[in-house]
Amino acid sequence: MRDLAEPLAAAPAVALAGLRKRFAAGGAVALDDVSLQVGAGEIFGIVGRSGAGKSTLIRCVNLLERPDEGQITVLGQDLLALDESGLRQARRGIGMVFQHFNLHHRRTVAENVAFPLEIAGLPRADRARRVAELLPLVGLEAKRDAYPAQLSGGQKQRVGIARALASGPRLLLCDEATSALDPETTAEILALIRDLRDRLALTVLLITHEMGVVRSICDRVAVMEAGRVVEAGRVIDVFTMPHTLVTRRFVAEAVGDAVPRAALARLPAPAAGLQRRVLRVLFRGPHATRPIIGEVASRHGIALNILAGRIDAIGGEPFGVMVLSADATAATLEEAIAWMRGLGLTVEELAA
Numbered sequence: 001m002r003d004l005a006e007p008l009a010a011a012p013a014v015a016l017a018g019l020r021k022r023f024a025a026g027g028a029v030a031l032d033d034v035s036l037q038v039g040a041g042e043i044f045g046i047v048g049r050s051g052a053g054k055s056t057l058i059r060c061v062n063l064l065e066r067p068d069e070g071q072i073t074v075l076g077q078d079l080l081a082l083d084e085s086g087l088r089q090a091r092r093g094i095g096m097v098f099q100h101f102n103l104h105h106r107r108t109v110a111e112n113v114a115f116p117l118e119i120a121g122l123p124r125a126d127r128a129r130r131v132a133e134l135l136p137l138v139g140l141e142a143k144r145d146a147y148p149a150q151l152s153g154g155q156k157q158r159v160g161i162a163r164a165l166a167s168g169p170r171l172l173l174c175d176e177a178t179s180a181l182d183p184e185t186t187a188e189i190l191a192l193i194r195d196l197r198d199r200l201a202l203t204v205l206l207i208t209h210e211m212g213v214v215r216s217i218c219d220r221v222a223v224m225e226a227g228r229v230v231e232a233g234r235v236i237d238v239f240t241m242p243h244t245l246v247t248r249r250f251v252a253e254a255v256g257d258a259v260p261r262a263a264l265a266r267l268p269a270p271a272a273g274l275q276r277r278v279l280r281v282l283f284r285g286p287h288a289t290r291p292i293i294g295e296v297a298s299r300h301g302i303a304l305n306i307l308a309g310r311i312d313a314i315g316g317e318p319f320g321v322m323v324l325s326a327d328a329t330a331a332t333l334e335e336a337i338a339w340m341r342g343l344g345l346t347v348e349e350l351a352a
């Protein structure tokens with residue numbers, strides 16, 4: 001598997017080793033030997049379908065869930081070795097943001113944000129001072145006395161984020177933090193999380209079932225299936241060279257896997273004896289600007305048409321998706337596909 005052993009740029013903020021968890025004897029295995037490391041300052045995504053084990057995994061990172069086996073080191077501390085008071089202390093270094101915000105409906109924004117500080121026994125004046133620092137960070141100064149019912153979903157999540165930051169954590173866990181939000185609000189909340197990571201030097205570990213979330217803010221990603229990490233690496237690598245079927249499906253969802261039927265219908269039929277295939281090509285870096293299409297056409301004598309294309313960037317690196325129709329003999333098509341794969345491009349055939 002790709003790079004779980006790749007050295008981190010920074011000391012790990014989270015190191016998980018050999019985590020196993022089964023909820024009931026004979027029941028499904030929620031975590032099956034999961035090991036991963038999250039570098040300090042990284043935004044690390046865990047993506048997987050429902051039931052893959054993401055929630056169980058993230059809940060192990062603050063011991064809301066205890067694994068049956070394995071080691072959990074967070075910010076240098078072995079969490080499983082701590083007693084109750086040590087764990088309470090360690091948890092102050094770990095904030096958590098939830099999908100459904102989990103706000104107290106009878107408390108104002110300021111009271112919700114202050115809640116963990118109240119539990120921790122901080123005096124009222126100190127709580128007020130801290131809330132006054134936190135609300136501007138999430139852009140909610142004007143809403144300090146509002147109740148959750150008076151807020152939009154995005155504003156509620158801002159309250160959830162401010163509350164998660166109340167104790168000054170260095171690690172932020174986000175459990176499907178944008179899954180209840182519309183796309184525009186999702187983009188705003190993701191931008192806020194990235195901004196907070198930069199300004200507060202946070203490490204962020206998030207779980208999501210949307211590869212779009214991973215693409216927009218994560219530095220690295222791990223893909224989970226049936227309790228295991230099946231693939232992990234830098235987001236650009238995982239997007240452009242997905243190794244497993246489950247990852248390919250996630251990438252396809254994020255980049256779009258629909259065949260552009262209208263564009264296809266406008267093409268004349270392939271010449272006699274030739275096949276037509278629809279290919280999706282993912283490319284990056286130097287390839288993004290290299291005239292691959294022209295090269296494939298001239299080297300292999302294939303009639304190529306671009307049906308759709310988009311160039312984007314992931315972590316500042318150009319990343320593109322192209323959907324091509326290719327007319328040639330079966331043997332020529334295989335050769336051309338092999339040649340493009342040899343260049344490091346990901347080429348997949350879509351059902352025409």
Ligand SMILES: Nc1ncnc2c1ncn2[C@@H]1O[C@H](COP(=O)(O)OP(=O)(O)OP(=O)(O)O)[C@@H](O)[C@H]1O
Binds near residue numbers: 048049
């Ligand atoms: N408290 C629990 N009791 C029994 N089984 C559980 C419990 N929590 C999770 N599971 C099981 O563990 C497996 C992993 O679930 P988990 O919630 O971690 O997955 P997930 O990837 O987060 O899915 P989702 O996105 O639906 O929350 C599933 O088979 C689930 O049914």
